[in-house]
Amino acid sequence: MTTFRELNLSEALIKGVLKMGFEEATPIQAETIPVGLSGVDLIGQAQTGTGKTAAFGIPTIERLDAKSRHIQALILAPTRELAIQVAEELNRIGEMKRVHALPVYGGQQIDRQIRALRKNPQIVVATPGRLMDHMNRKTLNLDHVQTVILDEADEMLNMGFVEDIEKILGTLPPTRQTLLFSATMPPQIRKIADRFMTTPTHIKVKAKEMTVENIDQSFIELKESQKFDVLCRLIDTDSPELSIIFGRTKKRVDEMTEGLVQRGYTADGLHGDLTQAKRDQVIRRFKKGTIDILVATDVAARGLDISGVTHVYNFDVPQDPESYVHRIGRTGRAGKTGSAITFVTPREFGQIKTIERVTNKKMSRRHAPTLDEILEGNLKLAAQELIKRVEAKNSQEYTTLAQELLEEYEAVELIAAALKGLTKEPDATPVQISSIEPIRVKRFGNNGGGGNRRPYGNKGGSGSGSSNRGGGYRGSNPRGGERREGGRPSEGNRSSSSSDRREGGYAGRSNRSESDRNRGGRKPRFEK
Ligand SMILES: Nc1ncnc2c1ncn2[C@@H]1O[C@H](COP(=O)(O)OP(=O)(O)OP(=O)(O)O)[C@@H](O)[C@H]1O
Ligand SMILES: [Mg+2]
DSSP, X not given: OEESGGGTOOHHHHHHHHHTTOOEEOHHHHHHHHHHHTTOOEEEEOOTTSOHHHHHHHHHHHHSOTTOOSOOEEEEOSSHHHHHHHHHHHHHHTTTTTOOEEEEOTTSOHHHHHHHHTTOOSEEEEOHHHHHHHHHHTOSOOTTOOEEEEETHHHHHHXXXXXXXXXXXXXXXXXXXXXXXXXXXXXXXXXXXHHHOSSOEEEEOOOSSSSOTTEEEEEEEOOGGGHHHHHHHHHHHHOOSEEEEEOSSHHHHHHHHHHHHHTTOOEEEEOTTSOHHHHHHHHHHHHHTXXXXXXXXXXXXXXXXXXXXXXXXXXXXXXXXXXXXXXXXXXXXXXXXXXXXXXXXXXXXHHHHHHHHHHTOOOEEOOOOOHHHHHHHHHHHHHHHHHHHHHHTOOGGGHHHHHHHHHHSOXXXXXXXXXXXXXXXXXXXXXXXXXXXOOOHHHHTTTTTTOOOOOTTTTTOSSSOOOOOTTOOOOOOTTTTOOOOTTOOOOOOOOOOHHHHHHTTOOOGGGHHHHHHHTTSOOOSOOO
16 A cells, blocks of 8 residues: 555645545555656556556645646646546645646536636646637737646547647647546557657556446346336335436436436436536536435546445447446545446347446346335335334323223234334335437447457556555545535526537437537547
């Protein structure tokens, strides 16, 4: 185990990370921080939730000059929520060094961002489309950037941002350091690496499986028409603290959200067609626990770090194994445990096999809870509740009435009636979710006739390996469910900036044509 002191960091940075509750460096941090500090280019790959943000954030902040008024580090992220979150984390790491990171993303008023940029942040965390807008308007100067980081680089390629990224990287000083991070590294990444990186060191935290071992993974085979009722039953039996339900399209996300609310759950939806103000509100309420179910497209699959997410439900089987890895990685973060349950229709069963093959991890088959099982579970909960109330000994004012009732009725009958009153009956409010075409297996399994799709550099090409398995590490994170929202600019109206059209409609790969239209009809160059 490596402490941050052993990594030769300045006092300001050590204080910063200790204040965040980090006691030891995670494996990816221990391996990449020294390399990052040396100034060379770096590709970092490690499982979800294992601290990649700080792995690139710490050396980047350490290397920059807090007194300078120039932008010295640029981070590109695929979604707005991720840009905001990364900026927040960097602001915490750099707090003692008085370094400021500004998130810059589509959907927020550009004037507001221009004013914030005039305050000279040393770090800008941007979505590619909006950054391009600022570059075209000359409202930010990237001449002094010494480090550029592509967080979730493969997803930015999936989203069709490759041209923007090429343009952005092409304008940066050639001497700058380039870092590239993700939990998954499909071979296309090599193109970016070849073109824009100088003999990068490849660091991959070795792990037997692509997913962290503290996520319990299962699937349920069922008919499309059964999905919604089964989902509700699972939520009732699993009682997640916070959960994320992934759906394939924006329409399904809207319908599911509406249905859950109708059945009395506190849920809200997140997808690319919502205004930025609404997106901000949903995330804020989910982090606070005001809503405990987030229904989302793949827009929420990458990078989001929300503590308390104990369950991920894939209402629709993910389009590809990468999407699966990132979706389920929203739980089981920073050494915590989590559960991931994937729904699969019989015709799509091949996807489960493909995912298992690529992630090198078997999912267990789970059966949909029956109504009887649900009732039995609810009855047990009611009995526990009754016992709790008896033990609390605070029902004295009811004892006289209870005595009178006991004289007239059998004790067993009275308790049975009380239990019935406390038992939650499954809600059968009818909910209609529009049906959807099954994923075509052919497209899904197109990785070389069913062979293992190896993540880039998996075969010992890494600069230095680690014997650490998985993402488990010690160290507490005291923030709990209440994350500081500092650094998050208050929401403005949707601006008419061109980046909105490109970034606004992201619904995940499954909804590709729709999201492409929203990004100006651009076709992603790297189809999977
Ligand atoms: N050294 C550490 N000790 C304890 N907690 C840490 C440490 N480093 C990071 N964390 C916490 O772990 C959580 C996950 O970190 P982070 O979001 O950087 O993961 P990631 O590897 O980028 O995951 P993803 O692939 O999903 O983006 C965060 O809450 C972060 O604050
Ligand atoms: Mg991340």
